[in-house]
Amino acid sequence: MTHDRWTTGDSELTGALRALYAAPADERYWDALEARILAHVARGDEHAGWYGELADMMRPGLIAAAGLILAASLAMVHSRQADARSAYATVISPSAAALEPASRASAVGDGDAAIHFILSH
Amino acid sequence: MLAIAGPPSRTVSPVPPEATGAAQERAIVVAAQAGSDEAFSALVRLHQRRAYAIVRAIVLSHEDAEDAVQEGFLHAHRALDRFRPDQPFGAWLYRIMANAALDLVRRRKVRDADELPESIPMPFRDPAESGELRSRLRQALTHLTDRQRAVIVMHDVEGFTHGEIGRTLGIPEGTARSDLHHARAALRRLLQDMRSTP
Numbered sequence: 001m002t003h004d005r006w007t008t009g010d011s012e013l014t015g016a017l018r019a020l021y022a023a024p025a026d027e028r029y030w031d032a033l034e035a036r037i038l039a040h041v042a043r044g045d046e047h048a049g050w051y052g053e054l055a056d057m058m059r060p061g062l063i064a065a066a067g068l069i070l071a072a073s074l075a076m077v078h079s080r081q082a083d084a085r086s087a088y089a090t091v092i093s094p095s096a097a098a099l100e101p102a103s104r105a106s107a108v109g110d111g112d113a114a115i116h117f118i119l120s121h
Numbered sequence: 122m123l124a125i126a127g128p129p130s131r132t133v134s135p136v137p138p139e140a141t142g143a144a145q146e147r148a149i150v151v152a153a154q155a156g157s158d159e160a161f162s163a164l165v166r167l168h169q170r171r172a173y174a175i176v177r178a179i180v181l182s183h184e185d186a187e188d189a190v191q192e193g194f195l196h197a198h199r200a201l202d203r204f205r206p207d208q209p210f211g212a213w214l215y216r217i218m219a220n221a222a223l224d225l226v227r228r229r230k231v232r233d234a235d236e237l238p239e240s241i242p243m244p245f246r247d248p249a250e251s252g253e254l255r256s257r258l259r260q261a262l263t264h265l266t267d268r269q270r271a272v273i274v275m276h277d278v279e280g281f282t283h284g285e286i287g288r289t290l291g292i293p294e295g296t297a298r299s300d301l302h303h304a305r306a307a308l309r310r311l312l313q314d315m316r317s318t319p
Contacts, residue, residue, distance in 0.1 A: 040191040
């Protein structure tokens with residue numbers, strides 16, 4: 001530890017600095033501060049314990065929620081894939097109902113052409 | 122705040138932890154790490170004065186110093202299991218104290234900036250302090266940076282060496298030396314008018 005003063009002329013200033021920053025002298029002050037520190041630590045640990053318990057309780061809940069979200073996402077993806085497969089199947093193998101009007105229209109068109117041919121000759 | 126906070130006195134010196142012996146202190150630390158409240162109380166009793174001196178050098182008021190000391194010991198208690206007993210406990214603890222004080226200063230600055238942007242901090246409402254020098258000094262100290270103020274108080278008031286200051290504040294020894302030089306120069310400049318008055 002060193003205490004090199006600034007200069008002789010600064011002693012008043014150093015004294016003022018020390019007076020301004022000096023610690024309380026009363027022993028009772030330190031006893032009381034010690035008690036306050038220990039109470040603060042106890043309160044802080046209590047709070048940390050309560051928070052820790054809450055965090056412990058929240059953890060399984062968060063895991064369950066994450067699981068639900070994952071399951072819902074998978075179900076949604078699965079459903080979309082099924083829809084896509086169904087749409088694809090509809091495109092590559094059209095149903096009879098979808099083809100029937102086209103055939104009928106085609107048949108009607110051929111009949112009309114034949115009538116036009118007979119009438120024109 | 123504590124009701125029995127008496128006027129400050131420069132006759133009080135921090136209790137040196139070496140007084141108890143390193144081995145004895147190590148035993149206390151190990152007991153505290155094992156969960157002994159009594160051992161932790163002993164550590165508080167051993168170190169609270171020096172801890173106060175360190176945080177008081179950093180914060181602007183006696184009340185803030187009390188808050189910072191309490192917060193520092195709380196941090197230390199929570200981190201106690203991470204402390205290696207073969208290391209000097211005091212250095213570890215005082216580093217935590219300095220960080221707690223610096224953190225408090227930062228929070229106070231944010232709060233003060235929100236509430237009273239033009240106010241000048243008025244630390245430690247001691248009715249006995251009425252001297253003009255003290256008043257001017259207090260005001261001049263607010264013009265130093267937090268670190269410069271901490272360095273000059275730790276060195277000139279508490280008697281820390283440059284190395285001790287560096288280790289506590291987490292800065293190189295040369296920086297502590299330089300901060301001290303600049304802090305003194307700034308105080309001389311700020312108080313020059315008054316000091317030249319006969």
